[in-house]
């Protein structure tokens with residue numbers, strides 16, 4: 240190793256003694272100032288929106304409505320999670336909405352008209368999604384058509400495929416109980432609590448293990464107090480959510496009981512964990528950020544740029560397929576408009592509102608969840624207040640533009656501060 | 660200073676990297692014409708030439724970014740083919756490009772290990788990469804960086820340059836090519852980088868340094884190769900040539916003392 244033969248310089252003289260927590264908070268504030276806003280805007284927006292809606296319509300805070308938020312927002316959030324992979328590259332997939340519609344139609348047709356078992360139908364939908372992504376990715380990376388154009392063309396084409404699959408204006412019902420359970424059934428309350436405990440405990444264990452291993456190597460570790468605050472916040476949020484979701488939501492308990500965490504929630508959590516692991520902890524994830532940050536540098540580092548770009552589209556469309564399955568489950572049917580109208584824009588909006596940059600190089604799977612929550616809250620809250628779909632679209636569109644504006648401004652700010 | 664009429668004989672050892680008769684065209688533009696270059700262990704070889712002479716293009720051929728149209732590439736005396744950046748780094752040839760090629764959105768550690776991450780199973784071994792990166796930077800006397808988990812976008816020009824150099828020396832490399840590493844730097848940072856360049860050679864690496872600053876070239880280089888309009892105008896030892904002769908070679912491709920085509924019948928045999 241060359242470094243060992245070079246004279247070792249004295250390490251940077253340590254700063255004035257300062258509590259590590261204070262240093263940590265200062266670092267965070269400096270990052271905020273520098274335009275690296277992270278989850279801040281989405282979380283703030285969520286708090287403001289929830290407060291406003293809760294005051295205007297107390298029913299917004301009811302357990303039933305809380306559960307609705309998850310099932311309403313789930314499909315868009317899953318599609319947004321997939322979009323993150325493409326957005327990190329600085330590309331866009333405008334066809335993700337209708338790709339989810341096509342996959343949902345494939346599922347419904349196979350289950351209902353051909354009597355396939357649910358797992359075979361789900362597998363087929365996922366394969367169709369992956370193939371769609373492969374085609375889009377090859378057109379973008381190998382042929383060299385801008386992703387905007389490729390996916391705009393696919394947007395129209397998939398709408399047509401959807402129409403053909405469900406035969407015009409009809410809709411294909413979904414009756415398979417497993418598929419329907421995803422968006423319509425709940426976990427037993429005790430299972431909800433166990434999963435919550437496992438989530439918080441697992442998070443705490445991971446954080447502590449990481450800190451210990453860094454300390455062993457003499458690397459700067461996060462102060463234990465900050466770790467404590469993180470874990471504590473997560474525990475409170477998860478605990479509160481599970482508590483509310485475990486309340487009785489049925490209007491008439493005698494007829495049927497309705498309580499527990501909707502099954503779609505653990506589905507979202509698992510996708511979030513896998514996505515975050517891939518992006519944050521694997522060499523593949525790093526190569527996505529590298530290609531999004533500086534494609535030429537990535538190429539010179541020996542990264543197979545074409546393969547990375549194609550794979551991102553495959554992941555995006557496969558996630559869209561999962562989103563389509565969730566949507567089919569929620570609607571109990573698939574029609575030619577599944578994945579259409581506002582779905583794609585809501586998904587892009589969710590990603591951007593969550594903090595993913597449209598310029599590439601920056602984004603987390605968590606952004607899709609936070610932004611998806613904002614979109615779902617706007618949609619749901621304004622619905623409760625009796626606004627028409629027209630007003631909801633306008634407001635959501637404006638919020639998307641607002642988020643894109645914040646993205647562009649924080650980028651300019653980072654440039655001005657020499658951070659880019 | 661007495662000038663020897665012929666270029667100095669090559670150093671005792673054989674060149675670790677040698678290019679012979681490299682040609683490269685971009686469409687109708689013939690950028691490199693029969694270029695020869697020899698690079699020796701423990702020496703700094705300066706590669707000089709006017710803007711557009713083809714220095715960066717030659718470097719990209721060495722690094723596998725471009726594939727030469729014709730010509731031979733020898734490494735440790737054996738002919739090799741270098742068609743990709745991987746091929747070059749597998750040989751132990753590392754390039755610090757003129758435009759640095761760092762990812763602004765990644766931090767220092769991630770940039771240094773980009774494309775060659777340490778892993779445990781499927782997972783990045785972040786901690787050991789951080790440790791090695793820190794040791795390497797300390798070894799290069801880099802003290803100005805507050806945190807190596809800092810994004811590269813937040814670094815000064817000199818700091819970015821140092822990260823790029825550290826990235827190149829991280830890999831037990833044998834040849835390090837630096838394309839204008841001091842072009843954007845102030846006086847003291849230039850001195851630091853030049854000192855670093857000299858130290859790399861003294862530690863046994865073969866270093867190729869591209870620079871437009873003749874003072875820098877004469878300060879650290881053992882040998883000088885001059886490109887003129889895509890041709891090798893000369894390859895000489897620094898002690899045998901003067902400042903003004905080099906400038907003449909750069910601007911006109913020849914100098915009286917050495918005669919035309921010194922590179923052709925000179926050092927490169």
Ligand SMILES: Nc1ncnc2c1ncn2[C@@H]1O[C@H](COP(=O)(O)OP(=O)(O)OP(=O)(O)O)[C@@H](O)[C@H]1O
Pocket residue numbers: 685688690708709710711712713714715716717757
């Ligand atoms: N990818 C390319 N396509 C077409 N022409 C190119 C390309 N790269 C370089 N050239 C041309 O090749 C010539 C040599 O360029 P090169 O960058 O190698 O010069 P240089 O010696 O590094 O100059 P400088 O000192 O300004 O960095 C220039 O005329 C340039 O326009």
Ligand SMILES: [Mg+2]
Pocket residue numbers: 714715716757838
């Ligand atoms: Mg150049």
